[in-house]
Amino acid sequence: MTPAQVSNPPNPWSASTIEWLDEPPPFKLHVYEETAKSIVARNQSPDIGFGFSVNPYRGCFHGCAYCYARPTHQYLDLGAGTDFERKIVVKTNAAELLKREFEKRSWQGDEIVFSGVTDCYQPLEASYEITRACLKVCLEYKNPVAIITKGALIRRDLDILSALNRVAKVTVITSLAFSDDKVSRRIEPYAPRPSIRLRAMKELCDAGIPVGVGVAPVIPGLNDSQIPEILERAYDAGARFSFLTLLRLPLEVKPVFIERLEREFPDRAKKVLSQVAAMKGGVLNRSEFGTRMHGDGPQWQAIEWLYEQTCRRLGMNIREESSPQRRESTFERPISQLSLF
Numbered sequence: 001m002t003p004a005q006v007s008n009p010p011n012p013w014s015a016s017t018i019e020w021l022d023e024p025p026p027f028k029l030h031v032y033e034e035t036a037k038s039i040v041a042r043n044q045s046p047d048i049g050f051g052f053s054v055n056p057y058r059g060c061f062h063g064c065a066y067c068y069a070r071p072t073h074q075y076l077d078l079g080a081g082t083d084f085e086r087k088i089v090v091k092t093n094a095a096e097l098l099k100r101e102f103e104k105r106s107w108q109g110d111e112i113v114f115s116g117v118t119d120c121y122q123p124l125e126a127s128y129e130i131t132r133a134c135l136k137v138c139l140e141y142k143n144p145v146a147i148i149t150k151g152a153l154i155r156r157d158l159d160i161l162s163a164l165n166r167v168a169k170v171t172v173i174t175s176l177a178f179s180d181d182k183v184s185r186r187i188e189p190y191a192p193r194p195s196i197r198l199r200a201m202k203e204l205c206d207a208g209i210p211v212g213v214g215v216a217p218v219i220p221g222l223n224d225s226q227i228p229e230i231l232e233r234a235y236d237a238g239a240r241f242s243f244l245t246l247l248r249l250p251l252e253v254k255p256v257f258i259e260r261l262e263r264e265f266p267d268r269a270k271k272v273l274s275q276v277a278a279m280k281g282g283v284l285n286r287s288e289f290g291t292r293m294h295g296d297g298p299q300w301q302a303i304e305w306l307y308e309q310t311c312r313r314l315g316m317n318i319r320e321e322s323s324p325q326r327r328e329s330t331f332e333r334p335i336s337q338l339s340l341f
Contacts, residue, residue: 003032003058003076003089010127017126020153022192029061030087031124039097039134041116047289050146053116054098056130058089060118062150062191065260066177066217069117071252080252085190088124095133102141102333109331111144111169121151123190135160142330144169148214152192152200162207168330173212174201174239177219179229186264187222194230198237205238212241215307219247220275221268222261224303228310235314242316244307245293246300247276249285275299 009031013024041053059073063085070080078087091097101107114120120131138145139160145168147154154161154172164170174197178184181193192200205211213234218224231242249257262269273284279295280286294300311317 003034006031006033010124012123012126014127017153020126020156021123022190022196025061025190027086029124032087032089033092034058034089035093036091036097038101039091039094040101040112043116045289047293048116050111050113050116052110053113054094054120054134055115055117056091056094056120056128056134057115057118057122057124058091059084059087061085061088061122061124062119062188064150064177064188064191065257066187066219066247066249066253068248068250068253070256071250072117074252081256088122090124090128090130092128092130094130095137098134099137099140102137102143102331107331109141109143109329111146111329112138113146113148115148119149119151119191120147121149121153123153125151125153126156132157132160135164138168139164140334142168142332144329144331146171146173148173148175150175150188150191150197152196155200155203158203158207158209161204161209165207165209171210171212172201172204173214173243174198174234175214175216176230176234177215177217178223179226179233183223183226187219187260194233198233201234201237201239210240211238212243213239214243214245216243216245217247218244218303219272220279220299220303221272222265224306227303227307231307231310231314231316235316240316242311244304246279246295248292249276250287251285254284 013021039054041055043051043053058076060067060069070084073080073084076089114131125131135145135157145164161170176194176197178194181195184194201211215227215230261272277284279297279300281296286292
């Protein structure tokens with residue numbers, strides 16, 4: 001079904017939700033509602049560490065210049081640039097579809113990852129509460145969940161996450177490419193500032209929810225020197241596991257990123273692009289499985305060494321119990337009253 005534009009969409013920056021969000025945007029946000037046909041996506045990529053994901057939204061308001069998901073908007077005949085950031089599709093029936101999936105005999109209770117593509121806690125979630133509704137379904141079925149997000153709005157759902165953590169596996173990974181709020185704003189203009197994300201991570205940790213940090217993406221010449229501080233601040237906020245990925249620049253992402261980089265960091269742009277190419281065999285992007293997430297050569301080896309040494313010093317990723325481990329699923333279909341008769 002073609003998404004229908006909402007003529008008077010809800011305002012995430014209303015008085016009831018502003019505490020979870022940063023300042024409102026200087027441009028108009030266009031919202032489209034979609035009755036989706038399916039909600040659980042099966043991962044076919046061997047270099048991604050999960051099998052199933054749920055993405056309640058298409059497009060992402062955070063507007064990160066490097067976002068690898070930008071090309072997905074072209075499936076909707078929309079652009080990978082400003083369209084991806086300003087024309088957001090909401091899958092209004094996501095929770096209903098997830099419940100239907102859990103009722104299938106083929107569902108075995110595998111971990112569900114929110115979100116494998118666009119952020120499940122972007123600002124519209126404050127109004128639509130699609131992610132919250134999906135988490136309620138996961139709680140009802142005791143299905144394990146992992147969340148990857150930049151959104152501080154996740155604090156709102158501490159009640160559901162805490163309840164789910166008591167009966168199933170829950171993991172929250174905060175994505176942090178920068179430790180500096182000002183630098184972050186220039187590349188990730190409408191994502192919560194790193195300081196706000198770290199505060200949310202601390203609240204989750206204090207509630208007993210396992211938290212980790214994704215140092216992603218590494219942009220050599222721009223944020224690689226911040227890796228130790230990112231890990232240190234995340235550790236202080238409770239993170240005990242982490243991962244690292246190199247910048248990816250698929251065909252449609254490359255011009256968006258380069259334009260932003262040259263505008264915001266004109267003195268560094270050539271150096272950044274030169275270092276990216278040096279780590280990818282002379283090109284700015286490699287799409288092959290097994291190579292697209294990391295680099296080669298001495299510069300990349302130095303970045304990996306810095307990351308690994310910092311993790312070792314802090315005590316990250318070295319104890320088996322510190323990292324999220326796959327275990328027998330807690331999944332359980334609730335007994336309906338009708339089944340008793």
